[in-house]
Amino acid sequence: MPKKIKTIGVMTSGGDAPGMNAAIRAVVRACAYYDVKCLGFYRGYQGIIENDFIELSPRSVKNIINKGGTILKSARSDDFRKKEGREKAYENLKVNDVDALVLIGGDGTFTGGLIFSQEFDIPVVGIPGTIDNDIHGTQFTIGYDTALNTVVEAIDKIRDTASSHNRLFFVEVMGRDAGFIALNSGVGAGAEEILIPEENIGLDSLVDSLKRSKRSGKTSSIVVVAEGDRTGKSVFELAEYVKQHMPEYNSRVTVLGHLQRGGSPSCFDRVLASRLGVKSVEFLLDGQRDIMVGIENTEIIATKIDNITKGSYDINRELLRISDILSI
Ligand code: F6P
Numbered sequence: 001m002p003k004k005i006k007t008i009g010v011m012t013s014g015g016d017a018p019g020m021n022a023a024i025r026a027v028v029r030a031c032a033y034y035d036v037k038c039l040g041f042y043r044g045y046q047g048i049i050e051n052d053f054i055e056l057s058p059r060s061v062k063n064i065i066n067k068g069g070t071i072l073k074s075a076r077s078d079d080f081r082k083k084e085g086r087e088k089a090y091e092n093l094k095v096n097d098v099d100a101l102v103l104i105g106g107d108g109t110f111t112g113g114l115i116f117s118q119e120f121d122i123p124v125v126g127i128p129g130t131i132d133n134d135i136h137g138t139q140f141t142i143g144y145d146t147a148l149n150t151v152v153e154a155i156d157k158i159r160d161t162a163s164s165h166n167r168l169f170f171v172e173v174m175g176r177d178a179g180f181i182a183l184n185s186g187v188g189a190g191a192e193e194i195l196i197p198e199e200n201i202g203l204d205s206l207v208d209s210l211k212r213s214k215r216s217g218k219t220s221s222i223v224v225v226a227e228g229d230r231t232g233k234s235v236f237e238l239a240e241y242v243k244q245h246m247p248e249y250n251s252r253v254t255v256l257g258h259l260q261r262g263g264s265p266s267c268f269d270r271v272l273a274s275r276l277g278v279k280s281v282e283f284l285l286d287g288q289r290d291i292m293v294g295i296e297n298t299e300i301i302a303t304k305i306d307n308i309t310k311g312s313y314d315i316n317r318e319l320l321r322i323s324d325i326l327s328i
Pocket of ligand 1: 016
């Protein structure tokens with residue numbers, strides 16, 4: 001018989017993502033609804049190790065559904081990778097009578113949580129929060145939709161100046177390992193070329209394609225480059241390479257960087273975060289543990305963390321084809 005859960009700890013860990021606050025709010029209010037105490041730990045696992053927390057009531061999470069970032073702050077804890085760090089964390093949870101944890105973050109966060117749960121018998125439930133959307137077990141992660149909209153808005157602005165000056169723009173977007181942001185924002189913003197980590201189109205084919213575009217009458221072009229693209233070149237080196245092969249083009253580089261992680265969450269992310277937050281608490285109270293909540297075809301599902309870290313996610317390759325056709 002699993003222990004009755006009276007206190008839940010919640011934290012945000014890894015790269016922050018818009019909508020994390022909406023998820024915290026949902027966890028806190030679901031706890032209150034089911035008469036469970038909720039403690040918010042600051043800076044992810046590091047806050048648990050340092051016993052840095054706040055008791056959260058429904059009113060303490062007012063006016064945050066619309067805020068980017070995370071009121072609990074976020075970090076990647078090196079101490080938690082070590083057994084001593086996890087022991088310290090467990091001691092603090094015991095002292096504060098914390099029976100279970102809700103972890104808002106990415107797969108690194110969940111991997112740490114699973115080890116912790118197995119070592120100290122603390123049930124954990126993960127909520128996927130990362131702008132990269134690269135988590136197996138959910139079609140969408142919290143923050144991805146907002147980041148996409150931010151990127152598309154930025155590229156729309158770049159398009160104005162690119163077209164006024166007949167320039168070729170290379171826009172680097174986030175995605176160290178995954179091309180979701182590049183691919184979807186690229187199609188959404190009408191980019192000519194999209195470079196992603198999952199597919200190597202090759203430098204020659206990039207140049208050929210840009211030359212074809214120019215011959216067809218295009219006076220400006222936009223190339224969206226995921227930071228982890230497979231060309232092996234930085235976005236600046238890439239621009240330089242193309243310049244050598246197309247000296248007639250005046251090119252510029254924009255690195256969108258961390259602005260993609262900020263801003264008020266989109267309605268989609270707020271609703272997703274609210275649903276996942278409530279469900280995470282309900283799953284814990286139902287006796288489920290070591291799972292991540294996710295969304296699949298509009299339904300909230302649970303997947304064992306073990307399968308999430310082993311499984312892989314898939315980008316939509318059809319979008320590459322669509323992009324090719326539309327950039328004619
Ligand atoms: O949040 C995910 C991510 O944005 C990656 O795409 C990026 O490479 C990374 O975080 C950078 O994060 P940081 O600067 O916090 O290490």
